[in-house]
Ligand code: FES
């Protein structure tokens with residue numbers, strides 16, 4: 001058995017649940033989430049760090065789960081599309097995406113939503129150009145992006161009109 | 166009968182931008198793509214692929230791989246060929262076309278880099294990949310035929326010796342009178358245009374999960390695809406199974422765009438392995454093998470000439486199209502359709518009568534090339550629109566005026582193009598006028614001149630286009646391919662009062678299911694939330710073609726409409742018995758069967774309860790039928806054409822050669838619009854796909870036939886930051902070939918955008934006396950045009 005196939009124990013929090021598993025050293029976080037935990041909302045488009053389909057939150061910051069090893073997530077707090085949906089954490093963005101038809105096949109969508117959430121946390125009132133620039137690391141092959149920009153901008157506008165909560 | 170249908174009234178869902186009921190599931194990450202499905206005892210397959218463009222297999226040693234951990238089977242081409250019969254990608258109506266039998270895995274010779282050669286099935290994908298590295302193959306490299314221009318030269322490497330040369334297909338269209346027209350022309354312009362290879366890059370890679378049940382001799386294939394019944398017929402016939410024991414399930418599909426409509430050796434091998442091993446086998450392409458094996462598209466070299474008189478009337482057009490399609494014509498749709506489309510469509514919006522076109526399709530040692538979104542349209546449109554602009558410039562005419570002069574008048578239909586395309590009713594002038602108004606074309610022109618004085622170089626491009634939609638059996642069926650042109654809908658009223666509509670067309674994110682529900686709810690007079698749509702399962706939906714060639718709304722939608730009318734009639738018959746009146750005095754409104762003009766009546770829920778549970782309340786001689794099936798095919802025309810016009814505003818940086826698209830506009834006439842928002846999003850997504858191919862996307866091969874860019878980091882698909890906002894407007898000319906009147910819209914964006922963009926770039930370059938003639942229009946293409954490199 002080589003080093004990559006060596007198994008290690010990890011403990012982490014995934015979507016608020018405590019998880020303990022033995023994983024191969026070479027297993028990516030994305031494969032761990034999808035295959036070991038059945039969290040298939042995290043998608044793989046390139047396994048190369050280019051497309052953003054595998055975006056999740058690690059300790060509150062967005063990360064590409066295809067580039068991270070599961071063992072590197074030992075002790076971390078992971079949030080995936082499933083957990084964020086169930087917690088209602090991105091409900092406004094999800095509603096806006098549905099209304100604007102900011103998704104077609106939906107394959108990029110979980111990653112796109114999680115990236116958009118991070119943008120609005122960092123910059124609550126981004127310009128359209130800023131939205132486009134921030135989401136440039138998340139590929140969408142279906143929509144042409146405009147409806148995604150519309151959806152994110154509409155959430156920002158809505159929040160501004162509503163005022164801070 | 167159409168009096169029954171009120172698409173304009175307040176109760177109609179048709180014509181409204183309702184949001185997609187299935188979008189929320191996807192937005193929560195609760196979709197189910199093939200790789201999300203896990204079956205008991207499932208194995209994973211990975212492939213050893215040819216590292217060479219052309220090489221003989223001297224020997225294969227699998228012994229070491231077979232001993233690797235988790236490996237359950239290592240299969241060579243010969244092993245798979247014992248289970249799977251070869252296939253030939255030829256359509257018989259394309260006269261003279263040829264392609265040799267193809268096997269899932271290469272047998273003696275591999276003919277492109279990336280061709281699958283050995284399959285390894287193992288407990289995990291990682292173990293399968295590990296074992297692939299332990300397969301030892303001795304290769305004898307052969308000279309490769311790569312350049313399409315030289316494929317037919319004497320002495321060229323012949324890829325299939327039995328054919329004597331590398332010709333796959335040739336066709337000539339000639340109306341006669343072309344030479345005379347050129348001889349008498351005031352202006353003749355000519356150019357050679359080239360269009361690079363690109364590919365689909367569906368974000369979800371190609372995927373197949375094959376589950377053979379030996380006890381039943383049945384195969385269930387979970388497939389990421391867009392034509393389930395086509396797959397059923399092919400898997401059954403190639404694998405020697407009864408067709409009705411093959412079930413294809415297409416759940417969520419992460420983009421397809423034509424990529425997933427073809428037969429791929431790796432997917433066939435996964436099915437064969439499932440039969441051999443009597444357990445489920447999953448294949449999911451990784452991105453690297455997607456680039457090497459998903460079909461590539463375009464790759465055309467077109468010589469074009471256009472003749473016009475002094476006033477700018479186009480007199481004649483001549484093109485010569487050459488395209489290289491890889492070593493095999495793809496099965497079952499062939500690789501000659503794109504060239505055939507280029508011949509059929511080029512110049513189609515215009516009213517000239519003289520046309521000559523030659524198309525040559527050759528084999529080469531590169532990844533196979535075949536139908537991808539807007540097959541042939543981007544080439545046909547870019548070539549014609551480039552030539553129209555060249556002629557306009559030569560005659561000092563404004564490009565919009567040049568088009569006004571030459572587009573077929575909106576009142577001249579029905580008519581036929583010089584290439585024989587039959588047009589029912591198009592609206593080129595209405596679309597162009599709406600486009601120039603939308604763009605505020607005069608103001609753009611003024612702004613362009615002002616900015617040029619400041620050293621900012623912008624260009625404005627126009628493109629009028631036609632699009633093939635709603636294909637009849639003349640597309641594939643006539644050529645012997647088992648691909649249905651008709652489509653069906655089975656609709657039922659359930660015991661709860663819900664409407665269930667099962668359709669043969671499929672959903673890959675376009676909004677097919679939404680559009681079907683809108684039509685069903687409108688025809689039946691119920692809330693859309695009471696309608697459930699079933700797609701993508703050959704066990705559950707009526708026989709159909711699936712979704713391609715922009716056919717889902719026009720053909721699938723009409724079958725739904727017809728099924729809805731039939732079900733409504735049956736419901737009213739029941740209502741008449743219950744309400745003791747005649748059916749003609751009844752209607753369905755807001756989910757209730759009512760006496761026309763009143764609210765007196767009963768709900769569909771109550772009606773269904775009586776039918777299903779309390780039949781004793783109905784007359785003894787009356788049997789209600791609350792399940793109906795209706796089908797539809799296009800009969801009057803080979804295809805139902807749509808048309809439109811696109812505009813592009815682009816800026817070039819003459820120092821760096823960089824092109825930035827600032828804005829796009831599109832006016833599209835797809836007949837009756839069922840859901841304006843969904844049509845607009847098809848157009849936007851399509852335009853961006855078209856811009857990608859025209860600006861950055863390029864499958865680059867080296868001189869040994871090695872694909873140089875096989876990752877998403879170096880094959881550049883459009884990103885959010887570099888794409889413009891796109892304004893879309895509609896003209897609606899419903900087709901009279903159906904009651905619904907809908908035509909397709911899925912490919913209009915992709916078909917028109919490359920032409921509009923190239924014209925915009927050349928409009929900007931005109932200030933330098935330069936022009937580009939090749940796509941993708943990368944910075945070095947622009948700099949070369951400017952003479953800077
Ligand atoms: S799959 Fe991780 S970035 Fe593409």
Ligand code: FES
Pocket residue numbers: 102103104105106107108109139140141142143368419420674
């Ligand atoms: S919706 Fe299909 S890739 Fe974005």
